[in-house]
Each structure stands twice: as C-alpha cells, then as structure tokens.
Amino acid sequence: MVVDISVAYRGRGRGLTLSEELKTFISEAKASGMTSSFDVACEDSKAILKKSGLPYLPILGFEVPAQEMLEEAKALQSLMLAHRSDYEDNRGWKSLVLHGISSLHTQGAEKYGMDPEDDSIYRWTDISDMAPVTTAFFKEQFHYDWFHRVRIMMLEPGGYICPHTDFDHYTLGPVNIALNNPEGCEFVMQNAGVVPFQQGTINKLALVNRHAVFNNSDQARFHIIVHGCPNWEYWSPVYMNSYRRFVDHESTSSHLEESKKTQSLFSRVTRGLLQTNS
Ligand SMILES: [Fe+2]
Numbered sequence: 185m186v187v188d189i190s191v192a193y194r195g196r197g198r199g200l201t202l203s204e205e206l207k208t209f210i211s212e213a214k215a216s217g218m219t220s221s222f223d224v225a226c227e228d229s230k231a232i233l234k235k236s237g238l239p240y241l242p243i244l245g246f247e248v249p250a251q252e253m254l255e256e257a258k259a260l261q262s263l264m265l266a267h268r269s270d271y272e273d274n275r276g277w278k279s280l281v282l283h284g285i286s287s288l289h290t291q292g293a294e295k296y297g298m299d300p301e302d303d304s305i306y307r308w309t310d311i312s313d314m315a316p317v318t319t320a321f322f323k324e325q326f327h328y329d330w331f332h333r334v335r336i337m338m339l340e341p342g343g344y345i346c347p348h349t350d351f352d353h354y355t356l357g358p359v360n361i362a363l364n365n366p367e368g369c370e371f372v373m374q375n376a377g378v379v380p381f382q383q384g385t386i387n388k389l390a391l392v393n394r395h396a397v398f399n400n401s402d403q404a405r406f407h408i409i410v411h412g413c414p415n416w417e418y419w420s421p422v423y424m425n426s427y428r429r430f431v432d433h434e435s436t437s438s439h440l441e442e443s444k445k446t447q448s449l450f451s452r453v454t455r456g457l458l459q460t461n462s
Contacts, residue, residue: 202344202398203273203346205346205347206344206346206347206396206398209347209372209374209394209396210370210372210396210398213372213373213374213375213376213377213394213396214370214372214377214378216375216377217376217377218239218375218376218377218434219375219376220237220238220239220375220376220393221237222236222237222238222239223235223236223237224431224435226427228420228424229416229419229420229421229423229424229427232356232423232424232427233355233356233388233423234354234355234356235354236356236427237354237390238356238390238427238430239373239375239376239379239389239390239393240356240373240376240379240387240388240389240390241356241387241388241423241426241427241430242380242385242386242387242426242429242430243359243386243387243388243422243423243426244422244425244426244429245422245425245426246325246326246386247325248321248361248384248386249317249321250361250362250363250364250383250384251383252317252318253315253317253318253321253363253408254363254364254383254406256314256315256316256317256318257315257318257336257338257363257406257408258404258406259314260280260311260314260315260336261338261404263280263287263311264278264279264280264336264338265278265279265280265288265290266278267279267290267291267337268291268345273346274343274344274345274346275340275342275343275344276338276339276340276341276342276343276344276399277337277338277339277340277343277344277345278337278338278339278340279335279336279337279338280311280335280336280338281309281311281333281334281335282308282309282311282312282315282318282319282322282334282335282336282408283306283307283308283309283312283322283331283332283333283334284306284307284309284332284333284334284335285298285305285306286309287309287310287311290335292333293305293332300332303330303332306330306331306332306333315336318336318408322334322410326410327414327415327418327419328410328412328413328414328415329412329413329414329415330412330413331410331411331412331413332411332412333409333410333411333412334408334409334410334411334412335408335409336363336406336407336408337406337407337408337409338404338405338406339369339397339399339404339405339407340399340404341366341399341401341402341403341404342399342400343398343399343405344396344397344398344399345395345396345397345398346396347374347394347395347396348394348395348396349391349392349393349394349395350391350392351390351391351392352392353392354390354392355390355392356388356389356390357388357389357390357391358388358389358391358409358410358411359386359387359388359389359409359410360381360386360387360388360389360407360408360409360410361384361385361386361387361407361408361409361410362381362382362383362384362385362386362406362407363383363406363407363408364383364403364405364406365381365382365383365385365405365407366399366401366402366403366404366405367401368399368400368401369397369398369399369400369401369403369405370397370398370400371395371396371397372395372396372397372398373389373393373394373395374393374394374395375393376393379395381407
C-alpha cells in the first residue's frame, strides 16, 4: 500500500520540516517497490554476497533474544551519542558502541584518522558490560571470527536518516538486527521499497543502494549494526539457506503477482546473468 506521506507527516512528525529530497525519496521508493534485478541461481555463498544483486538478504537460523536486548538498549538510552549529525542532515539518530574503538567512537575508524583494517584498535567497550545479554549473543551465538564495530543504533520518535549510500560498489555488507521496529518506522531502499524489519529480524544490506529511514511513530527504534568477519564454515550455509528462501519467496510472492507494475518478476529477475548495482 502506498501511504500518503504528507498525511503521515502531519499525523506524527509534529513540527518537523522534512526536506523535499527525503519526502520524494521515500514516496518514490515505496511506490516502485522491488525493482532490483538479482540473480536467482547463485551456486556459492561468496557469489551471493558479492554478485547476486540482492538489495537485502533476511538471515535465517538465529534465535535473537531481541526483547531482552531491547530492554538493555533502552536502559542505556541516556548514554547514546548523536551519530552523523554534524555533517549530515539527520535527526534523532544516536549510537552506542559495544565493540569498537571505544564506546564513544560511533563512526568508522577512518573518520578518526585511524586505519579501519587495523584489528588491534577494536575491543569490547565498557558499555558491553552493561548489556550482558546482547554481548553474550554476539560472543557465543553469532559465530563471527572477529568484530570491528557492533553498535546499538537508536532513532528517536520522528527521527530520520536522510537518503544516502554507504558503499560505492555492490556487496551485501553490514548486518542490521531489529530489536524493535515501531509501526510507522520504515527503512526505505531505492529499487527495493520498504526493507522488511520486525523484532528479531536480521538483514544483510546492500548499501550501495540509496536508503533512508523515517521513524514516523511515537516510540524510539533500536537496531544493532554489526561489522566484522563471519566464521565462514558456519555462515556459508546460513547465507545459502537464507538466499534460497528469499528467492523462493520473492518468486512466489502474491503481492508481486498482483502488482500492476509494468514488468513481471520474471522479466526483472536475471537468471544466470549477473547484474549488480556497481
Ligand atoms: Fe546507511
């Protein structure tokens, strides 16, 4: 359903002056929905991550203690720091670092004049001791060989993240885990529409695509973003299982069949011909 965004803003975004760019981006991306071309015949996990063209991949097979993690995040709310507000026109986006340079270094190491590939600069921060369930989940159940950044990200009610890209080439990159996702809060991606999130959802995201988030609700939204290196033996089948499920779902999704868009799924999906967004 295409929401009349002007009504939505009047209803919940009290007093906000949203840029035309943000409003137009959200409206157009939602109206177009999933238009990405992606390969449905990847035969190995590296191809899924580097060449599939998927705008996002919902990761299956994890039991995320999302409610407990949400309660820990809410308890730390007063410590969170404004994130990317000094050089971008975002509003209400905050962060706290569980693993990284320190709990205060919410951005990539290069922003602080450091080498992001230098593993020696990353560690579990003092904040990790204050979020024991969350930290134990990543240490014991997430099966990463090492982490760079693991951050709690909060978007305040009425907050927004302006349209942007984070990569200049295609890759299914950072992991984004929803501790909650209030009704009215949407992560919108160019060529994909609204990226599905509900409590406990894990998505790997292709952030070469422009994306924006608007929390058009009266509750704060808490997600966790993970950068690091997955244990390949564990994660490779996870990627493959998740990919097959996603492709099967997209191929049979009734909403796509009912779509009145100009092209059918099968004319959009490229079988065997890789078409990336790079
Ligand atoms: Fe981003």
